[in-house]
Amino acid sequence: MSANALYTDLSGYYDLMCVDIDYQAQSNAIHRLHQIFGNGGHTHLDLACGTGPHVRHFIDVGYLSSGLDINQPMLDIAATRCPEAFFSLQDMSTFEVSESLDLITCFLYSIHYNDGIEKLKKCIASAHRALKQGGVFYFNAVDKxxxxxxxxxxxxxxxxxxxxxxxxxxxxxxxxxxxxxxxxxxxxxxxxxxxxxxxxxxxAVSFTELTALLTPYFEVHVFEHNYQTITPWDSLLGNAIFVCVKR
Missing domain, CATH: 2.20.130 (S-adenosyl-L-methionine-dependent methyltransferases)
Structure with missing residues (x-):
């Protein structure tokens, strides 16, 4: 089965596959971080948005949200869940937006779907271009x-x-x-x-390598992978939340 074919074939089961994920807690945590580090704006794009549960939560707290994914069946479900939002079929390594944004998110370790360092570099550059000054790029990642x-x-x-x-x-x-x-x-x-x-x-990337890729574009803050509290990463665990403010 080719890459992403399973998600296409089982897009109707994706929410069931992720039933144990607390989307609201994740969205609320990033909303809090955006209040701390962001520029006060409320335009938002979710990369690899899937069926749109995070977009739904951001809309519900007042954001003007949109999403992108490479899987059209997922986007069709997302559009039903979030009729207020705009969804586009795009690759997150080379995405474009029509207007600059205040917040870009990428949940569920989906930043790793950039399947090589060059694509990851392009994704970081695309996020930087798409953000307003002081805008925030959030994602979670795992250290190889x-x-x-x-x-x-x-x-x-x-x-x-x-x-x-x-x-x-x-x-x-x-x-x-x-x-x-x-x-x-x-x-x-x-x-x-x-x-x-x-x-x-x-x-596959280490956090040292990842921080080096981000630093030319962003002020980088790394936090423990805990959506209940805001705690600086202690460098012991292999996963973390990255909050990157556009320079």
Missing amino acids: NKINNDLWVKHSAKQDDDVFTFRSGWHYDGHGEKQSLRLSIEKTNADTTQIWNDEHPMV
């Missing part, structure tokens, strides 16, 4: 040097007569600029069991 290949996240959910079991885990072979997100989805009912396995190529 702290990935545990044996660690998998698993949860199950029921829809009608079907039980879904979702598994996901990072994999990094220890060198280079590529890592992968490995996904497994099992759908079971009284009659059959279906299993989808997929592997998404993603960029």
Whole structure:
């Protein structure tokens, strides 16, 4: 199965796959950070927006929000969820906007969908161009040097007569600029069991490398990956929240 094909085939199940994600807590946390570090504006773009749950929350607290994704079925669902928003089919490494923005977000580690350093560089440059002075680029990321290949996240959910079991885990072979997100989805009912396995190529980067890429464009603040409190990153854990203010 090609990259992103699973998301296309199962776009109708994406929200079920992410049912354990607290979108409101994530959105509220970044809203608070934007109040602290931002320029006071309320124009917002969500990169890799999927079916639009984060966009929905930002609209509900007063932002003029939009979203982009490379998957049209996802965007179709997002447009139903957020009819007030504008959604566009674009690659986040080379995206363009018609008017400058105050806030750009990229949740759920989706910054890694830039599947190489050159694409990541282009994404950072695109975000910088799209922001107003003092605008903020937010994303969360994982440090390649702290990935545990044996660690998998698993949860199950029921829809009608079907039980879904979702598994996901990072994999990094220890060198280079590529890592992968490995996904497994099992759908079971009284009659059959279906299993989808997929592997998404993603960029592998250390936080030292990432900060060096960001610094020419942004004032960089790194926080613990905790959406309940605002705490500076202690450099121990392998994931973190990046808040980048346009220079």
